[in-house]
Amino acid sequence: MADAAREVADRMAEAARAWLDSLDADQRKVAVGPRPGADDPAEAERTRWFYTPTDHGGLTFHQQRPAQHRMVMRLVATGLSEAGYATVATVLGLENVLDRVEGFSVNWGRERTRDPGMYYLRVFGEPGGARPWGWRFGGHHVSLNNLVIDGRVTATTPCFLGADPAVSPLLGGAKLRPLGTAEDLARELVRSLRPEAAARALLLPRAPNDIVAGNSSRVTDRVVRRSDLWRPGPYTPDRAEHPSTGLDGAHQRALALTPEPKGVPGAELDAAQRELLSALLGTYLDRVPDGVSPLSRYEDPAALDAVHLAWAGSTTAGEPHYYRLQGPRLLIEWTNIHRGVNHAHAVWRDPETDFGGDVLAAHHAAHHA
Incomplete structure (x- = not known):
């Protein structure tokens, strides 16, 4: 490696x-x-x-x-x-x-x-x-x-990809879905859960307007505001000053990011569900070359045990939804809400080492830079 x-x-x-x-x-x-x-x-x-x-x-x-x-x-x-x-x-x-x-x-x-x-x-x-x-x-x-x-x-x-439109028609009846597998696997996984586990995975019946962490430089429980998503300048569209999630009060607290992951851990999944979880992780962690992807980390059963799945919104295809995968050194967020549920956001983050984080700080301490 x-x-x-x-x-x-x-x-x-x-x-x-x-x-x-x-x-x-x-x-x-x-x-x-x-x-x-x-x-x-x-x-x-x-x-x-x-x-x-x-x-x-x-x-x-x-x-x-x-x-x-x-x-x-x-x-x-x-x-x-x-x-x-x-x-x-x-x-x-x-x-x-x-x-x-x-x-x-x-x-x-x-x-x-x-x-x-x-x-x-x-x-x-x-x-x-x-x-x-x-x-x-x-x-x-x-x-x-x-x-x-x-x-x-x-x-x-952070490694962010989105698609608008998320689905486009191609000749011969085919469809272009650049991020489609990341949506389909997650939905298959959450719909496969036992009722009790599904109830814990569902943080909120309503989906947020966007990924919860937004474009924050560090992952915290701060709600990113809509205006933060745009660099000030002549091309900034007129956006109202409200949380990018579109949620408030109890709904916002239910969906807030916390150090202790919410949802259902991989440890409670059966063998088929764990395969789905591994495949879902791959749709994000395989974005980068094998030499730098952390995907092999999840070949360790204990690492996969610690990954939590949480969902918000509907589990029916074509309806607004959000999900996240969270565990040590991992935060993945997905939304497909807007433009008639045809506008997807999918981000992979490492809360400890986004942008280099503590690794960069340790390097400078060691070299007195």
């Missing part, structure tokens, strides 16, 4: 250097950020992330030549499995589909609102070597955050 993480980091560094070498001076000013852990203001920028169609920070495709676009995607590919890369590329292309769904009419005051050119890349620090460095790629429904320390990939979260 360690050697594989180093090999992935080497590929990342090579691709990042090639991209940076292609940039002119003006492009580099936007494309390069301070070394991770350099100072508090810089870290606040590096650890602020988005999944809305707003300014994610960095150089957009529009600010680059086609040859540089290819270099961007080459770097993105180093942080993803083959399936993960295909899914990300599909999500980028869905901007064109969404534009048609909305009648090519949505106008937020920029030249194009649903824009596959508005994805941003920024490299933090100098790629390669022992010093920490990282990169971030994001735009509407994509946020990839990678950190390398001592020549090894040490963090790949």
